[in-house]
Amino acid sequence: MKVTREVLAPGVALTAIQTDKFKSASLSATFLTPLDRETASANALVPYVLRRGCETWPTMGEISVRLEELYGGALEPVARKRGETQCLGLMGSFLDDAYTLEGERVLEPAVELLTSLLLEPVTRDGVFLEAYVAGERENLIQAIRAQMNDKRAYAALRLTQEMCRGEAYGVDRLGSEEAAAALTPQSAWAAYQRLLSSAQVELHYCGSAPVQRVREALSPLAEGLKARRSGPTAALTCDARPHAGGESPREVADHLDVTQGKLSLGFRTGGADARGENYPALLVFSALYGGTATSKLFLNVREKLSLCYYASSSVEAVKGIMTVSSGVEFDKMKEAQDEILAQLEAVKAGDFTPEELTSAKQAVINSCQSTLDSRAGLEQYWLTAAITGSAETPEELIARLERVTAQEVAAVARGMELDAIYRLMGKEG
Amino acid sequence: MEERRYDKLGTRLFHGALDNGLHVFVDRRPGYGKQFAFFATRYGGMDMRFQTQAGWQDTPAGVAHFLEHKLFDTKDGNALQIMAANGSDPNAFTSFGITGYFFQCTQGFAENLRTLLGFVTEPYFTPESVAKEQGIIGQEIAMGDDEADTEVFYDLLNCLYAHHPVRTHIAGTQASIAQITPQTLYTCHGAFYNPANMVLTVVGNVDPEEVMDIAREVVTAPGTGDPARDYGGAEPREAVSHETSRAMAVSAPLFQFGFKLPDPGYGPERLRAQLIGDLAGDLLVGDSSPLYTRLYNAGLLTRSFGYGYEDYPGCAFFALGGESKDPRAVRDQVLAECARLGREGFAPEVFQRAKKAAYGGMVSQLNSFENTAVELAQSYFDGVDYLTFPEVFRSITAQDVAEFIRTWFVEAQAALAVITPGGGAA
Numbered sequence: 001m002k003v004t005r006e007v008l009a010p011g012v013a014l015t016a017i018q019t020d021k022f023k024s025a026s027l028s029a030t031f032l033t034p035l036d037r038e039t040a041s042a043n044a045l046v047p048y049v050l051r052r053g054c055e056t057w058p059t060m061g062e063i064s065v066r067l068e069e070l071y072g073g074a075l076e077p078v079a080r081k082r083g084e085t086q087c088l089g090l091m092g093s094f095l096d097d098a099y100t101l102e103g104e105r106v107l108e109p110a111v112e113l114l115t116s117l118l119l120e121p122v123t124r125d126g127v128f129l130e131a132y133v134a135g136e137r138e139n140l141i142q143a144i145r146a147q148m149n150d151k152r153a154y155a156a157l158r159l160t161q162e163m164c165r166g167e168a169y170g171v172d173r174l175g176s177e178e179a180a181a182a183l184t185p186q187s188a189w190a191a192y193q194r195l196l197s198s199a200q201v202e203l204h205y206c207g208s209a210p211v212q213r214v215r216e217a218l219s220p221l222a223e224g225l226k227a228r229r230s231g232p233t234a235a236l237t238c239d240a241r242p243h244a245g246g247e248s249p250r251e252v253a254d255h256l257d258v259t260q261g262k263l264s265l266g267f268r269t270g271g272a273d274a275r276g277e278n279y280p281a282l283l284v285f286s287a288l289y290g291g292t293a294t295s296k297l298f299l300n301v302r303e304k305l306s307l308c309y310y311a312s313s314s315v316e317a318v319k320g321i322m323t324v325s326s327g328v329e330f331d332k333m334k335e336a337q338d339e340i341l342a343q344l345e346a347v348k349a350g351d352f353t354p355e356e357l358t359s360a361k362q363a364v365i366n367s368c369q370s371t372l373d374s375r376a377g378l379e380q381y382w383l384t385a386a387i388t389g390s391a392e393t394p395e396e397l398i399a400r401l402e403r404v405t406a407q408e409v410a411a412v413a414r415g416m417e418l419d420a421i422y423r424l425m426g427k428e429g
Numbered sequence: 430m431e432e433r434r435y436d437k438l439g440t441r442l443f444h445g446a447l448d449n450g451l452h453v454f455v456d457r458r459p460g461y462g463k464q465f466a467f468f469a470t471r472y473g474g475m476d477m478r479f480q481t482q483a484g485w486q487d488t489p490a491g492v493a494h495f496l497e498h499k500l501f502d503t504k505d506g507n508a509l510q511i512m513a514a515n516g517s518d519p520n521a522f523t524s525f526g527i528t529g530y531f532f533q534c535t536q537g538f539a540e541n542l543r544t545l546l547g548f549v550t551e552p553y554f555t556p557e558s559v560a561k562e563q564g565i566i567g568q569e570i571a572m573g574d575d576e577a578d579t580e581v582f583y584d585l586l587n588c589l590y591a592h593h594p595v596r597t598h599i600a601g602t603q604a605s606i607a608q609i610t611p612q613t614l615y616t617c618h619g620a621f622y623n624p625a626n627m628v629l630t631v632v633g634n635v636d637p638e639e640v641m642d643i644a645r646e647v648v649t650a651p652g653t654g655d656p657a658r659d660y661g662g663a664e665p666r667e668a669v670s671h672e673t674s675r676a677m678a679v680s681a682p683l684f685q686f687g688f689k690l691p692d693p694g695y696g697p698e699r700l701r702a703q704l705i706g707d708l709a710g711d712l713l714v715g716d717s718s719p720l721y722t723r724l725y726n727a728g729l730l731t732r733s734f735g736y737g738y739e740d741y742p743g744c745a746f747f748a749l750g751g752e753s754k755d756p757r758a759v760r761d762q763v764l765a766e767c768a769r770l771g772r773e774g775f776a777p778e779v780f781q782r783a784k785k786a787a788y789g790g791m792v793s794q795l796n797s798f799e800n801t802a803v804e805l806a807q808s809y810f811d812g813v814d815y816l817t818f819p820e821v822f823r824s825i826t827a828q829d830v831a832e833f834i835r836t837w838f839v840e841a842q843a844a845l846a847v848i849t850p851g852g853g854a855a
Contacts, residue, residue: 024796293509309572
């Protein structure tokens with residue numbers, strides 16, 4: 001596997017991974033822009049409207065036909081967030097040329113489709129088509145409302161909204177329903193122009209083609225992006241808040257018609273994040289505390305005390321936040337919370353065995369190594385690296401993980417400060 | 430072991446069998462760092478009534494899933510922890526027809542495989558551990574009761590079927606799992622977890638002979654075969670009822686609309702039936718179909734939409750669903766389009782394109798170790814050689830698919846299940 005990162009034009013970078021491991025190739029283009037309450041919904045709409053039609057393939061039906069001709073390829077609009085960066089783009093997956101029935105090339109026509117969708121949207125009176133904007137605006141509103149359907153994810157979302165109220169991180173990747181409802185062809189077009197003129201663009205390829213062929217195929221896209229840029233690329237910042245905001249954690253509860261409660265706890269990490277020296281220790285800490293089936297939370301809160309169906313921790317390392325999520329009966333919330341915090345105290349005090357440490361390290365290393373075997377994992381890894389400005393390879397990160405000590409894990413644990421508590425309760429509760 | 434080469438797919442598959450009837454398949458993948466192993470029994474949520482030497486056994490709903498949880502317990506502790514400590518990522522699932530245990534790792538494969546094969550074949554249950562699990566699974570069931578996606582799917586199955594056990598929640602209910610005792614678990618384990626009713630599939634950069642040797646060393650129980658099961662006799666050909674609706678705490682109506690299909694039986698015809706069902710779905714409501722475009726543009730479907738052909742022992746159905754502001758309108762338009770396609774058939778280029786896309790999709794799915802291992806196991810249980818799908822595709826004609834739609838995608842076979850907003854604050 002050969003990873004190449006190069007700048008194709010100012011603000012436009014390509015990460016190309018050459019490997020013949022996979023039966024299909026990934027191809028994506030992502031705009032990176034600061035997450036902002038004012039623009040988040042408009043930005044989120046852009047990839048979905050672009051995916052509706054371009055000059056060569058003006059309708060979804062025609063795009064679908066084209067994708068089917070390319071052996072059932074996919075090119076999907078995506079709106080994500082990493083830390084306080086909103087990531088908007090089209091992510092593609094296409095059969096690798098090696099497996100086509102007649103030996104046809106798929107990469108070049110796939111890039112052609114991507115280029116046209118990104119740069120040549122169907123317009124009317126100088127802006128997006130009203131019908132496309134109206135349809136995708138409705139879908140965006142529905143997608144925001146539908147976030148409550150998955151109660152586990154919803155509890156995590158509500159926790160970060162409340163905990164990071166005054167920060168960009170408190171803004172959802174899709175923005176808000178109110179902002180979405182106010183979108184027009186003009187405001188969506190303005191967002192598109194802003195992304196073209198100043199957002200950092202990350203192009204990604206992973207497949208059997210050598211980088212020269214990929215670069216050549218992408219050169220019309222890189223040229224097109226270059227021609228549309230004006231001024232400097234918007235810097236990607238992150239409001240690092242290492243400490244909890246108030247004297248005591250903010251507490252919030254919602255009431256819905258559910259039979260099982262959700263308890264989510266949000267922590268500031270005391271400055272440990274993806275950019276820091278202690279990033280490997282942060283990952284190992286989270287695995288040991290609540291990230292695996294040998295973790296403190298799994299063994300004690302779930303298995304030993306049967307308090308929860310699940311209780312796990314996860315880290316958003318770009319921002320520097322840890323969340324603990326659990327599904328728990330309404331009348332056991334207090335008991336579960338006490339136990340979750342007691343287990344954190346244990347890690348802070350260094351009260352864990354060498355076996356627990358080894359197992360946590362193994363789990364993180366295993367997950368890191370598996371990244372190398374997964375196209376989606378590789379795409380996410382290198383996108384995050386582009387945001388944090390890191391050039392570290394998964395192999396190098398693994399080497400750092402191997403060296404993490406018990407002292408470093410306990411030190412990271414001691415930096416954790418509880419900042420918000422979210423409870424999802426029943427209607428009567 | 431015998432080696433089978435599937436050159437079009439770039440796959441080398443090794444196959445062998447132990448004397449006790451355990452079949453082993455290894456899909457060797459050089460160049461990868463990870464390995465994936467899947468150990469499965471032909472025993473799922475549907476298998477509640479079955480025959481042992483002692484006669485017919487009636488067991489409560491949810492035993493297969495309960496057993497899946499409890500098998501991780503060993504005399505010395507918990508296999509999950511042992512394997513996690515050894516750097517792997519073990520898990521398990523129970524479907525209607527099978528229960529499977531698996532892990533992925535990047536080191537210590539042999540040791541992890543030994544542990545996997547050991548804990549699945551050596552049951553250890555106590556009254557205390559069963560009681561504790563009733564608490565944990567009770568929570569899982571409570572959580573499932575809030576999952577509208579799952580509920581609407583079961584609602585559809587309850588419309589389509591009169592008595593086939595695919596109607597029953599795999600995890601059971603609070604009341605059904607309360608009846609489970611250690612003896613229930615030992616009885617079911619004894620009947621279904623014998624090597625002749627199981628299969629081991631491995632994907633990754635491993636030595637097939639080493640896998641075979643480890644299986645021979647650990648899985649030493651005698652094979653007693655595939656127990657007879659009772660699924661309640663023949664189902665009526667048609668859907669039992671055609672519509673159901675209820676309210677839950679959701680933001681927009683969710684629906685599943687489905688057609689009851691004939692039991693595809695055992696053997697190669699099953700794969701053919703699956704591919705015809707998949708192609709029918711692609712041509713009817715796939716991304717490039719006129720119907721999908723029409724429904725999407727009318728705001729009747731969102732991107733949450735999905736569809737698929739599913740088959741289990743003794744049954745098969747096709748379902749489509751997602752969110753819609755007007756599920757009945759979707760149903761009516763789908764039925765009208767089915768009638769048109771059944772009448773007019775497909776243009777050759779449309780059909781060829783659909784086949785090309787479906788073929789590319791299935792090849793791409795082989796990227797997933799988990800998907801490949803599960804498909805290999807499932808197809809072994811079904812009497813199918815899964816990796817022959819390129820050849821089976823070639824043999825399917827546009828007439829086959831049009832005939833299938835004309836016969837089965839009709840109102841008499843159909844049912845609509847809807848969950849409406851209104852249960853709770855939205």
